[in-house]
Amino acid sequence: MKKxxxxxxxxxxxxxxxxxxxxxxxxxxxxxxxxMTLKMKVEFEDGADADAVMKQVRxxxxxxxxxxxxxx
Amino acid sequence: xxKKQKLLLWRIIAxxxxxxxxxxxxxxxxxxxxxxxxLVILFLIPYLLVGYDIxxxxxxxxxxxxxxxxxxxxxxxxxxxxxxxxxGEGVAVMLLYQIGELFxxxxxxxxxxxxxxxxxxxxxxxxxxxxxxxTRVDPDEVETGSIIVVQPGEKVPLDGxxxxxxxxxNTSALTGESLPRPVEEGSDVLSGSxxxxxxxxxxxxxxxxxxxxxxxxxxVENAASRKSLSENFISKFARYYxxxxxxxxxxxxxxxxxxxxxxxxxxxxxxxxxxIWSDWILRACTLxxxxxxxxxxxxxPLSFFSGLGGASSHGILIxxxxxxxxxxxxxxxxxxKTGTITKGNFAVTAVHRSPIDEKKLLEYAAHVEGFSSxxxxxxxxxxxxxxxxxxxxxxxxxxxxxxxxxxxDGVSVAIGNDKLMDRLSVSFEPxxxxxxxxxxxxxxxxxxxxxxxSDEIKETSAAAMEALKKAGxxxxxxxxxxxxxxxxKVAAEVGISEYRARLLPADKVSCVEDLxxxxxxxxxxxxxxDGINDAPVLSRADVGIAMGALGSDAAIxxxxxxxxxxxxxxxxxxxxxxxxCLGIVKQNIVxxxxxxxxxxxxxxxxxxxxxAAIIADVGVMILAVxxxxxxxxxxxx
Numbered sequence: 001m002k003k004x005x006x007x008x009x010x011x012x013x014x015x016x017x018x019x020x021x022x023x024x025x026x027x028x029x030x031x032x033x034x035x036m037t038l039k040m041k042v043e044f045e046d047g048a049d050a051d052a053v054m055k056q057v058r059x060x061x062x063x064x065x066x067x068x069x070x071x072x
Numbered sequence: 073x074x075k076k077q078k079l080l081l082w083r084i085i086a087x088x089x090x091x092x093x094x095x096x097x098x099x100x101x102x103x104x105x106x107x108x109x110x111l112v113i114l115f116l117i118p119y120l121l122v123g124y125d126i127x128x129x130x131x132x133x134x135x136x137x138x139x140x141x142x143x144x145x146x147x148x149x150x151x152x153x154x155x156x157x158x159x160g161e162g163v164a165v166m167l168l169y170q171i172g173e174l175f176x177x178x179x180x181x182x183x184x185x186x187x188x189x190x191x192x193x194x195x196x197x198x199x200x201x202x203x204x205x206x207t208r209v210d211p212d213e214v215e216t217g218s219i220i221v222v223q224p225g226e227k228v229p230l231d232g233x234x235x236x237x238x239x240x241x242n243t244s245a246l247t248g249e250s251l252p253r254p255v256e257e258g259s260d261v262l263s264g265s266x267x268x269x270x271x272x273x274x275x276x277x278x279x280x281x282x283x284x285x286x287x288x289x290x291x292v293e294n295a296a297s298r299k300s301l302s303e304n305f306i307s308k309f310a311r312y313y314x315x316x317x318x319x320x321x322x323x324x325x326x327x328x329x330x331x332x333x334x335x336x337x338x339x340x341x342x343x344x345x346x347x348i349w350s351d352w353i354l355r356a357c358t359l360x361x362x363x364x365x366x367x368x369x370x371x372x373p374l375s376f377f378s379g380l381g382g383a384s385s386h387g388i389l390i391x392x393x394x395x396x397x398x399x400x401x402x403x404x405x406x407x408x409k410t411g412t413i414t415k416g417n418f419a420v421t422a423v424h425r426s427p428i429d430e431k432k433l434l435e436y437a438a439h440v441e442g443f444s445s446x447x448x449x450x451x452x453x454x455x456x457x458x459x460x461x462x463x464x465x466x467x468x469x470x471x472x473x474x475x476x477x478x479x480x481d482g483v484s485v486a487i488g489n490d491k492l493m494d495r496l497s498v499s500f501e502p503x504x505x506x507x508x509x510x511x512x513x514x515x516x517x518x519x520x521x522x523x524x525x526s527d528e529i530k531e532t533s534a535a536a537m538e539a540l541k542k543a544g545x546x547x548x549x550x551x552x553x554x555x556x557x558x559x560x561k562v563a564a565e566v567g568i569s570e571y572r573a574r575l576l577p578a579d580k581v582s583c584v585e586d587l588x589x590x591x592x593x594x595x596x597x598x599x600x601x602d603g604i605n606d607a608p609v610l611s612r613a614d615v616g617i618a619m620g621a622l623g624s625d626a627a628i629x630x631x632x633x634x635x636x637x638x639x640x641x642x643x644x645x646x647x648x649x650x651x652x653c654l655g656i657v658k659q660n661i662v663x664x665x666x667x668x669x670x671x672x673x674x675x676x677x678x679x680x681x682x683x684a685a686i687i688a689d690v691g692v693m694i695l696a697v698x699x700x701x702x703x704x705x706x707x708x709x
């Protein structure tokens with residue numbers, strides 16, 4: 001299952017860091033963050049609860065980049 | 073500028089106002105009786121004013137175990153400088169860093185907006201007429217089959233068919249073609265085009281989500297998330313670069329002073345042990361200033377995004393940065409013939425060797441082909457010109473790559489190529505007079521002559537091949553299911569170097585696989601088709617280019633690059649755009665990394681101070697961003 005989320009982040013490298021953080025979150029199979037379109041595309045593992053996983057993703061992203069936001 | 077940027081701008085201005093007189097005092101241009109501790113406290117005002125968020129984020133980063141983020145590095149570098157008595161430099165670095173951030177954020181925001189605007193064909197509203205009153209509704213809410221009204225100057229919000237009115241449509245947002253397209257009752261219209269003259273009433277044929285405009289927007293928006301090798305390289309690089317520079321800085325701060333004190337080499341330059349330490353720690357701080365990778369990191373996706381945006385404004389939709397990258401390496405281009413090199417407007421040019429009446433033959437043929445969507449079938453139906461009564465046809469069987477058999481009024485009719493006749497063991501006579509697609513007809517198992525259907529070559533096909541050669545394409549190959557003489561004639565006329573004729577759809581895939589084997593040393597193969605029947609080939613090639621794909625879902629799905637109109641000149645243009653974009657990406661990588669490495673070296677040798685480092689850092693970023701935006705300008709390519 002793939003979903004796309006709108007994000008807010010200030011710098012390109014921070015976007016890369018968010019991508020890394022999201023990829024490491026359990027339940028996330030793959031993730032791609034586009035700094036240019038400010039979108040995060042997340043592919044979830046089978047059977048993962050997208051909402052719960054995304055809450056964790058957001059928390060992990062906030063850890064690497066305090067200023068970022070993911071609009072769930 | 074948004075709120076955040078405005079706030080930053082004010083902070084920068086206010087901090088500068090504080091900073092300048094303080095700097096003049098600290099450098100001795102203005103004499104005061106201020107004690108040095110007083111100066112430090114005064115310097116802290118502009119420092120915290122402009123950099124408080126950086127310091128705050130750095131502290132948060134430490135709490136979260138993010139030691140190598142740029143906020144932390146800037147804080148350490150500037151705090152280090154201030155602690156060593158270089159108040160002016162410390163504050164200036166923070167100030168310039170923030171100026172750079174502000175510029176970057178504005179430039180990126182601006183280009184993000186202008187590119188999205190360029191690609192924005194999403195309609196805002198639809199007009200629905202109820203009891204003679206027009207009401208504006210969200211296009212999302214319009215159901216399929218509703219009647220909508222589009223006034224001059226408005227965007228067509230949903231795909232549909234015109235039920236009333238005539239007008240001309242500007243489809244340039246979809247195709248890049250500036251010539252308006254006339255529409256009248258019964259014409260299909262696509263969402264995203266702009267109504268230029270008359271009022272149109274349109275019966276919608278798709279919901280908003282399924283409409284052309286939405287699909288194109290989706291495609292373009294998703295393009296940025298398919299990252300290119302260069303992007304992946306740079307983000308990987310950034311991941312190692314910063315920690316590496318930090319370690320180098322740490323080593324630089326500790327090892328040389330220890331070495332100097334142990335051996336005494338060069339110790340004569342320094343007045344005291346303290347000054348040895350402060351010199352090298354300052355050098356290390358300078359290194360940290362250069363360790364922020366943002367300049368390099370930002371310019372690469374920005375270049376690709378601009379390239380994708382520029383291409384899409386010319387009717388070339390590229391589904392990802394990775395395809396843009398592959399496109400730039402294309403050296404072999406394989407083409408489908410029908411609909412790609414030729415117009416796909418088949419017309420019956422002759423009926424030969426028919427023992428029965430030609431009209432009767434066409435009648436049979438038209439009925440057998442009455443169900444097919446193939447362009448050749450359409451031309452036969454057109455040549456017949458009368459109503460086709462489908463109830464007369466039974467037992468229809470389509471044999472892929474051969475033809476069709478069916479019973480018409482109980483008489484068995486077979487229509488197809490040589491292979492079909494061989495298969496049915498009907499002896500046929502080859503056509504030696506006309507070049508075109510030859511359809512043999514057998515009625516009740518007996519040969520009944522053939523119908524010759526031929527196609528026109530597109531006006532721009534020959535010029536397109538020339539343009540491809542100029543763009544560095546080494547080989548062009550035409551793949552067709554057609555007979556040898558037709559293929560040969562078309563290939564010669566447009567100047568294609570090779571052709572393969574009489575291919576079944578499956579053969580095209582294996583042909584492309586053979587060609588792929590020739591692609592060595594980073595050369596890539598593109599296949600261009602019209603998206604009908606060639607989806608497997610499109611996906612097998614390194615880059616699948618679907619042409620004239622406006623409104624064809626299958627093609628948009630299967631292809632990597634979608635040309636909205638069917639002009640083959642766009643293929644070369646797409647390649648040129650990709651080359652320009654990749655060229656700029658390379659320039660940016662080399663330039664930004666080159667300057668960074670040079671600064672690192674100079675800083676380590678003590679030849680560059682913090683001023684030089686931060687100016688180089690911000691300067692590189694500004695130049696790289698400006699260079700990246702050049703990717704957007706592809707009009708004259």
